[in-house]
Amino acid sequence: MLNLIKNEWMKLWSKKGTWVMVIFLAAIIIGLTGLAKLSERLFDDSEWTESLETEIDEIETQLASDDLTERERVELEMQQEDMQEMVVFSIESNQPQVRESVIIETYGIMSLVTLLTIIVAGGIVSTEFSQGTIKMLLSRPVSRWKVLLSKYITVILFCLLATAITYASSVMSAYIFYSGATESTMLFYDEMLNVSAVWSKSLYLMFLSFVNAMIIATIAFMLGVLFKSTAMAIGISIFLYFTGGMIVMFLAKYSFAKFILFAHSNLTVYETGYSILPDMTMPFSVMVIIVYWIIFLVLSFLTFMKRDVTA
Amino acid sequence: MDSKPVVELQNLTKVIGQKKIIDNLNLSLYPGQITGFLGPNGAGKTTTIRMMVGLMKPTSGDVLIEGKSLTTDFEESISKVGVIVENPEMYKYMSGYKNLVHFARMHDGVTKERIDEVIAQVGMQNRIHEKVSTYSLGMRQRLGLAQALLHRPKFLILDEPTNGLDPAGIREFRVYLRSIAEKEGVSIFVSSHMLSEIELMCDRIAVIQNGQLLNVEETDTINETYYYIEASPIEKVEQLLTGERLNNGLLVQMNKEEVPMMVGNLVAEGIEIFAIQPHTKTLEDQFLELTGGGQIAESHKK
Ligand SMILES: Nc1ncnc2c1ncn2[C@@H]1O[C@H](COP(=O)(O)OP(=O)(O)O)[C@@H](O)[C@H]1O
Ligand SMILES: [Mg+2]
Numbered sequence: 001m002l003n004l005i006k007n008e009w010m011k012l013w014s015k016k017g018t019w020v021m022v023i024f025l026a027a028i029i030i031g032l033t034g035l036a037k038l039s040e041r042l043f044d045d046s047e048w049t050e051s052l053e054t055e056i057d058e059i060e061t062q063l064a065s066d067d068l069t070e071r072e073r074v075e076l077e078m079q080q081e082d083m084q085e086m087v088v089f090s091i092e093s094n095q096p097q098v099r100e101s102v103i104i105e106t107y108g109i110m111s112l113v114t115l116l117t118i119i120v121a122g123g124i125v126s127t128e129f130s131q132g133t134i135k136m137l138l139s140r141p142v143s144r145w146k147v148l149l150s151k152y153i154t155v156i157l158f159c160l161l162a163t164a165i166t167y168a169s170s171v172m173s174a175y176i177f178y179s180g181a182t183e184s185t186m187l188f189y190d191e192m193l194n195v196s197a198v199w200s201k202s203l204y205l206m207f208l209s210f211v212n213a214m215i216i217a218t219i220a221f222m223l224g225v226l227f228k229s230t231a232m233a234i235g236i237s238i239f240l241y242f243t244g245g246m247i248v249m250f251l252a253k254y255s256f257a258k259f260i261l262f263a264h265s266n267l268t269v270y271e272t273g274y275s276i277l278p279d280m281t282m283p284f285s286v287m288v289i290i291v292y293w294i295i296f297l298v299l300s301f302l303t304f305m306k307r308d309v310t311a
Numbered sequence: 312m313d314s315k316p317v318v319e320l321q322n323l324t325k326v327i328g329q330k331k332i333i334d335n336l337n338l339s340l341y342p343g344q345i346t347g348f349l350g351p352n353g354a355g356k357t358t359t360i361r362m363m364v365g366l367m368k369p370t371s372g373d374v375l376i377e378g379k380s381l382t383t384d385f386e387e388s389i390s391k392v393g394v395i396v397e398n399p400e401m402y403k404y405m406s407g408y409k410n411l412v413h414f415a416r417m418h419d420g421v422t423k424e425r426i427d428e429v430i431a432q433v434g435m436q437n438r439i440h441e442k443v444s445t446y447s448l449g450m451r452q453r454l455g456l457a458q459a460l461l462h463r464p465k466f467l468i469l470d471e472p473t474n475g476l477d478p479a480g481i482r483e484f485r486v487y488l489r490s491i492a493e494k495e496g497v498s499i500f501v502s503s504h505m506l507s508e509i510e511l512m513c514d515r516i517a518v519i520q521n522g523q524l525l526n527v528e529e530t531d532t533i534n535e536t537y538y539y540i541e542a543s544p545i546e547k548v549e550q551l552l553t554g555e556r557l558n559n560g561l562l563v564q565m566n567k568e569e570v571p572m573m574v575g576n577l578v579a580e581g582i583e584i585f586a587i588q589p590h591t592k593t594l595e596d597q598f599l600e601l602t603g604g605g606q607i608a609e610s611h612k613k
Contacts, residue, residue, distance in 0.1 A: 003416040010413065014405045132400035136458065139364040140417040141390035309366040 004142065004150030005046045005157075012120065012154060021116045026169045027164060029109055033173035040097065053086045056080060083117050098181040100198040102174035104188060106167055107202070107268060110209035113166055114241060117159040117213050120232030122220035124151045125304070129228040135309055149248045152297070163210050167203075176309060181289070189272045201271075208267040215240050215289055218296045224225055248276050264288045317342050317391075317466050317498040318363070322372035325358055325522075332358050334522040335372070340466070345488060347501035347513035355522040356502040357397060360470050363500075364394045376466060381481045390418065393464035395472060399455025403444040407435060407454050410443060411461065418462040425461065433457045448475035452484075460491075467491070467499045473508055485512050537564050540577075541586040548582060562590060 012018050059080045063073065093127040097295065110128025125148070138144060185192045216237060223233035251257040258277055264285035269275040316339035325333040333355050340346050361367040363374050365385055374381040379388040401410045411430070415421035430439050433453040438446065446454065451469075452475060461466060468494050469488075473481045489512075491497050503509050509516055518525040541560035542548050552573070554563035565573065570587070577584055 007416055010409065011402060011405070014409065016404075129401070133402060135361075135396045136367055136400060136414065136513050137417075138366060139389065139392070141386045141419075142417050143386060171343070174418070275398050280336070284427070306368075308368060309361065 001146060001150060004146060005153055008124070008150050008154035009157070012124075012158065018120070021119065022162065022165060025112055025116060026165055028112070029166060030173045030176075032109075033170065036097070036178055037177040049087060052083055056083045057088070061081070077121045080221045097178060098186065099174045099178040100181045100186055100195055101188075102178055104193075104198050104202045104205070105170055106170035107205035107209040108168065109166055110163070110206070110213060111164040111241075113159065113209075114213040114216050115238065116162055117155065117217040118220040119234055120158050121155045121217040122224045122237060123230040124155060125221070126224040126228050126230040126233055126249065130289045137161040138309055144305045145301055148301055152221060152300075155221060156214065157259070159210065159213055159217060163206060163213070167206055174225065205268055205271060208271070211267060211289070212265050215261070215293060218293060222296045227306050245276055252277060257290065258284075261288065314341055314343075316340055317377060318500070319375040320359075320363070320372070321375065321475040321520060323359065323362060323369050323374065324371045325355075325362060325367065326370045332522050333362070333369075336519075336522075336524050338517055338527065338552045340500055342496045342498050343492055345492050345499040345501060345513045345517060347509035347516040348500060348519065349506060349516055350502075350504060350519035352504055354462065354504075354519045356504075356519060358522075359519070360394070360396055360468055360500075360502060362395065363468060363552045364392060365389055366396065390462070391434055392468065393459035393466070394470075395459050396468075397469050398474065399451055399458070401454060401458075402445045402453065404442065406442055407439045407450075407457075410454065411439075411458060414458045415461050425463075429457045429460050432460070447479050449477070449480050452476060452480075452564065463495070465497060465552070467497050468499045469499070471503055472501060473503070473505075488512060512596070536566060537562055537590040538570065539566050539586070539588045539590040540584070542577060542584045544582070547580060548577065551576060551580065557590075560567050560586070 059076055062068075063076055063080075068076075128137055137147060181195050185194055186195055186198075187193070188201070219240065220233050220237035223236055224230065227233060233280070240262070244260075244265065248257055248260050248263045251260065257263060258280065263277050263280065267285060267289075270282045270285075314483075318338075318340040320336050320338040323336040324331065325380070336359060346358070348392055349354055358367065362369050363381070366382055374388075376388040376391055383387050401407070402413070405413070408430075411426050415426055433456050435450065435453050438450060440606055443451065443454065445479065452472065456469075456472075459469075473484060476484060488499055488501070492499050501509065501512060515527060517527045531551060539557060539560050539562055540548060540552075540554075545556075547558070548561055552561065552563050554561045556562075563573075567589075574584065574587065
């Protein structure tokens with residue numbers, strides 16, 4: 001089995017495309033983080049905060065004078081309150097981003113990893129058919145299920161590697177471009193997070209996104225086996241990846257919507273609180289994912305083992 | 312045949328849709344022998360070979376390799392087989408050497424030394440580290456042969472192996488096959504639609520047409536003696552001798568010793584004899600006869 005995986009790994013990295021994808025991945029992450037830092041300087045909001053503060057001061061002086069009707073006074077006070085909220089927001093949004101927040105938001109880039117893994121998974125079986133090499137591969141003293149398993153493991157390894165590269169490049173560029181948090185807590189969605197928890201939290205989010213990438217890649221893998229067409233496997237999977245959430249929202253009023261894979265494939269929603277359907281729980285989502293995963297793999301293996309090879 | 316067969320095809324049948332592509336094939340192949348598998352395009356040669364190496368599953372029947380069934384004992388039985396099905400398709404984006412390493416890893420006990428040995432055997436030392444995409448068809452054929460020989464198979468299957476080789480290459484290939492059959496006792500099964508090729512290369516020939524095995528013959532017993540007789544009136548000759556019409560005369564199978572007596576008989580009947588010539592009926596004639604003119608197999612209607 002180890003030999004088979006070595007073979008798949010060798011074939012994967014003998015293709016120029018694989019190197020291009022991975023280098024592109026690292027470059028784009030470092031590049032985008034740097035760009036975000038640059039644009040922070042360009043869009044400086046501190047003037048807005050200052051002008052808001054002077055307006056508040058003016059309202060203050062107006063309120064101090066005595067010749068105001070009760071009605072005018074209430075109105076001014078409400079205005080002042082709104083202003084104060086805006087000031088808080090402007091200060092918040094103008095906070096220079098800190099290293100920790102870049103690191104914790106790395107999981108947002110995992111859609112790139114998903115795309116790359118789809119490309120690898122969709123082609124790893126079907127290119128053997130389209131290039132006719134499948135007949136050289138299967139007329140060997142190795143059972144077909146071992147051949148297919150070695151290919152699936154290779155997809156997992158690639159996805160792991162791409163995830164690791166993403167995390168490493170993101171952390172690296174966070175250290176290059178940003179300084180560390182000065183306070184001991186930071187805001188992550190609606191909760192305050194202890195800065196010391198950033199590493200474990202960010203890794204956990206990466207893991208959940210990895211699961212998401214792998215389940216979509218498994219669809220691509222299965223389609224590659226079923227249709228023997230790389231283009232179809234990659235095309236359909238990418239389409240489902242981008243529209244899956246919308247499909248669920250569209251069907252949300254039906255009760256079966258909660259059994260659709262895409263209502264659950266993104267497990268990070270349990271950390272951020274943006275679930276597509278209400279009243280979903282982590283254990284239920286995990287269950288649904290596992291059931292789909294098993295179905296995809298069983299279909300792939302049965303088809304691959306029974307097929308007559310005429311390529 | 313005194314030795315035990317290496318390979319036995321037993322009632323091998325393949326039905327796709329409604330069509331019987333392979334119909335109840337029985338054939339045994341022996342060590343040290345080169346068996347030709349001759350048939351027009353579409354006769355079912357490739358399909359038979361695909362079933363012999365587990366790429367397609369027989370509808371019924373089985374393939375035994377050294378007595379082990381391919382259906383129940385796949386890994387064990389296929390480990391003794393080296394094969395090239397149609398053109399050898401290699402990973403074009405890798406070097407020839409990496410391709411061989413790749414296939415070597417799928418067999419037990421193929422060492423680095425063995426890989427180098429095979430490369431030398433097929434004469435690929437100079438180009439082996441270049442990408443396969445830069446190879447000519449002839450070089451790909453050599454590489455294909457190399458990957459089939461890596462694990463020292465007892466049984467070698469080649470499907471139309473001389474496609475794309477020039478005459479010198481074909482000749483070299485023939486000599487090479489003969490040497491591995493004789494030196495290593497390998498049983499070789501070569502398919503082709505070109506009879507001249509098979510005739511030169513093989514000890515035995517199995518002819519297939521429309522999925523059915525027509526006959527199996529040793530090449531040296533194939534040439535029976537025929538005589539061409541031109542005489543008048545030919546109708547009278549036909550009454551006396553059984554044979555077939557050829558141009559103005561009759562083609563009759565008989566031994567040399569029978570000729571004087573036949574001449575005497577014809578003269579006694581008052582027949583005028585113009586010519587009697589020995590006629591070697593070539594394998595080609597027999598092949599065309601067997602396959603009804605060697606036309607492309609009936610096309611498969613859906
Ligand atoms: N997958 C298939 N489905 C239907 N018919 C097929 C299939 N593969 C081969 N055939 C038919 O089987 C016959 C034998 O084909 P093949 O074994 O390739 O012949 P050969 O190798 O002798 O030229 C042909 O008539 C071909 O059309
Ligand atoms: Mg063929």
